[in-house]
Amino acid sequence: MKKRKYRKMVYYGKYVVEVDVELIDDSGDWSPYLSVEDAGKLDYVRKALQKGDLGAAKNFGPVYELTPVHI
Numbered sequence: 001m002k003k004r005k006y007r008k009m010v011y012y013g014k015y016v017v018e019v020d021v022e023l024i025d026d027s028g029d030w031s032p033y034l035s036v037e038d039a040g041k042l043d044y045v046r047k048a049l050q051k052g053d054l055g056a057a058k059n060f061g062p063v064y065e066l067t068p069v070h071i
Helices: 036-051 054-060
Strands: 002-012 015-025 063-065
Touching: 002 036, 015 036, 015 054, 036 054, 054 063
Parallel strands: none
Antiparallel strands: 002 015, 015 063
16 A cells, blocks of 8 residues: 555635645555545535635645636
8 A cells, every 4th residue: 555645626616725635545446545534634625615714724735716817
């Protein structure tokens, strides 16, 4: 079993947060997968964004505001 670092982007509305997680690689059919803790971290960040709590979301990584580009 190997673990590798991965940066997951969590989107909600006009915000996105870069969250560092570890992907677990093994020989199983579900590989690669997240640990329960990392999956919970992503859920927490998504819920914080849904509530508009950017302060809680920024504890897990940089928060960006998406701006549409009109061409």
